[in-house]
Amino acid sequence: MTAPALTLRMHGRDNVAIVANDGGLAAGTALPGGPVLRERVPQGHKVALVDIAADAPVLRYGIPIGFAREDIAAGSWVHERRLQMPQARGLDDLPIATSRAEPLLPLQGYAFEGYRNADGSVGTRNILAITQTVQCVAGLTDLAVQRIKAELLPRYPNVDDVVALEHGYGCGVAIDAPDAEIPIRTLRHISLNPNFGGEVMVVSLGCEKLQPERLLPPGAIPLQDARGSAAAGLDVVCLQDDAHIGFMAMVEAIVRQAEEHLKRLDARRRETVPASELVVGVQCGGSDAFSGVTANPAVGFCTDLLVRAGASVLFSETTEVRDGIAQLTARAATPEVAQALIREMAWTDAYLKRGGVDRSANTTPGNKAGGLSNIVEKAMGSIVKSGSAPISGVLAPGEKLQTKGLTFAATPASDFICGTLQLAAGMNLHVFTTGRGTPYGLAAVPVIKVATRSALARRWHDLMDVNAGRIADGTATIEDVGWELFHLMLEVASGRKKTWAEHWKLHNALVLFNPAPVT
Numbered sequence: 474m475t476a477p478a479l480t481l482r483m484h485g486r487d488n489v490a491i492v493a494n495d496g497g498l499a500a501g502t503a504l505p506g507g508p509v510l511r512e513r514v515p516q517g518h519k520v521a522l523v524d525i526a527a528d529a530p531v532l533r534y535g536i537p538i539g540f541a542r543e544d545i546a547a548g549s550w551v552h553e554r555r556l557q558m559p560q561a562r563g564l565d566d567l568p569i570a571t572s573r574a575e576p577l578l579p580l581q582g583y584a585f586e587g588y589r590n591a592d593g594s595v596g597t598r599n600i601l602a603i604t605q606t607v608q609c610v611a612g613l614t615d616l617a618v619q620r621i622k623a624e625l626l627p628r629y630p631n632v633d634d635v636v637a638l639e640h641g642y643g644c645g646v647a648i649d650a651p652d653a654e655i656p657i658r659t660l661r662h663i664s665l666n667p668n669f670g671g672e673v674m675v676v677s678l679g680c681e682k683l684q685p686e687r688l689l690p691p692g693a694i695p696l697q698d699a700r701g702s703a704a705a706g707l708d709v710v711c712l713q714d715d716a717h718i719g720f721m722a723m724v725e726a727i728v729r730q731a732e733e734h735l736k737r738l739d740a741r742r743r744e745t746v747p748a749s750e751l752v753v754g755v756q757c758g759g760s761d762a763f764s765g766v767t768a769n770p771a772v773g774f775c776t777d778l779l780v781r782a783g784a785s786v787l788f789s790e791t792t793e794v795r796d797g798i799a800q801l802t803a804r805a806a807t808p809e810v811a812q813a814l815i816r817e818m819a820w821t822d823a824y825l826k827r828g829g830v831d832r833s834a835n836t837t838p839g840n841k842a843g844g845l846s847n848i849v850e851k852a853m854g855s856i857v858k859s860g861s862a863p864i865s866g867v868l869a870p871g872e873k874l875q876t877k878g879l880t881f882a883a884t885p886a887s888d889f890i891c892g893t894l895q896l897a898a899g900m901n902l903h904v905f906t907t908g909r910g911t912p913y914g915l916a917a918v919p920v921i922k923v924a925t926r927s928a929l930a931r932r933w934h935d936l937m938d939v940n941a942g943r944i945a946d947g948t949a950t951i952e953d954v955g956w957e958l959f960h961l962m963l964e965v966a967s968g969r970k971k972t973w974a975e976h977w978k979l980h981n982a983l984v985l986f987n988p989a990p991v992t
């Protein structure tokens with residue numbers, strides 16, 4: 474038996490809908506209340522609901538995602554070659570903090586079990602991080618970490634993991650270039666992520682440009698004095714120190730130093746904290762046309778729940794919100810927030826222009842195969858992760874979060890760079906939606922992965938934590954999946970549940986965003 478034709482239309486004005494059926498729909502299929510398909514339309518791709526004349530707008534999410542390059546008859550497949558992409562919205566004359574949405578009602582009574590830190594932040598995991606000033610030390614540190622995990626970690630059962638903060642920065646770079654502050658503060662703030670319990674340990678080579686004192690200047694580690702370790706200064710193992718005779722001496726020094734931190738971390742216990750202590754970073758990767766229909770709207774609903782519960786939510790991926798800038802500046806809580814949004818968009822426009830491209834360089838072959846014609850369509854589906862709350866803050870890349878509520882943390886859309894910058898902002902839980910599928914994970918925080926399609930959720934049954942494809946199937950609503958995600962977050966944050974990425978110990982590299990020159 475063939476399943477009935479199922480199409481999804483996002484807005485009453487839309488003149489296209491996307492095909493939801495697995496495997497797409499064949500030519501000759503009659504759409505319910507719509508035209509007969511003139512050609513095969515793959516799953517996730519758009520079909521013209523009415524005749525669209527050449528140069529007329531193709532409307533999805535109620536806005537023009539492009540203009541017809543030729544006459545498109547009703548029932549035709551509207552693929553990217555039939556669309557002319559609109560110009561990017563200029564950054565002048567934007568609506569500034571004009572949105573008068575109903576205030577969201579507070580959501581009370583939700584809590585999780587977390588690790589309270591001396592600086593007031595809360596960890597969802599209890600991890601020893603070993604900061605590295607430079608890539609040169611990565612191989613040796615990795616061997617030391619293997620030994621720490623094998624020999625020490627079993628003796629400290631309350632510590633979840635030991636993570637080396639490996640990266641490609643630290644030397645051979647123009648460290649005094651204005652933009653060098655971005656990778657440096659990113660690494661600094663990652664070292665202070667709430668999941669690392671305020672324990673900062675550094676492995677340095679000795680001759681590198683990024684010296685430990687530059688990475689973590691005095692006062693950078695909050696409340697270090699309270700623990701009494703400030704007198705001893707920053708805890709650094711310097712490999713070129715004369716005291717280390719031979720390779721094993723360096724490994725031993727790292728292992729020995731790590732044990733001091735493990736002892737303190739192991740003494741910590743989870744305690745009940747309100748849901749407002751969650752700092753959730755949301756992003757998408759390997760998107761398809763369902764991302765903006767199922768998973769991202771469910772995440773957006775959950776974002777509103779989190780904001781109502783007093784928590785912090787970070788949304789990012791500047792090239793994927795650039796085409797929605799007018800929506801964002803309108804939603805800004807204050808004119809200052811709107812101006813900060815414009816500042817970040819302008820910065821990214823200039824950064825891309827310097828490289829000879831624009832925001833349209835974002836889309837991938839997989840996005841297009843999945844039905845996303847261009848960055849405008851992708852952006853409209855991406856931005857819904859931010860829900861409907863007012864935007865109460867903006868972070869430049871690598872900055873650390875200081876406020877509750879919904880914050881735009883400016884980052885590239887690259888999954889690893891975005892995740893790395895959200896870690897620096899202070900994220901203690903990560904939500905990642907995917908349509909094409911990626912086994913993405915991070916070592917420092919749990920990553921909850923949400924599938925946009927049931928076919929992906931079935932195929933990757935032991936990688937996807939939530940199946941938002943049920944929204945397209947008609948077996949769950951956006952609200953159902955949003956609440957499911959909210960409850961799952963509290964379970965994962967409490968350590969009662971592990972994500973699939975944690976189960977398989979999957980994690981991607983930290984990738985520092987370095988817009989400054991390499992020398």
Ligand code: CA
Nearest residue numbers: 757758886888
């Ligand atoms: Ca991404």
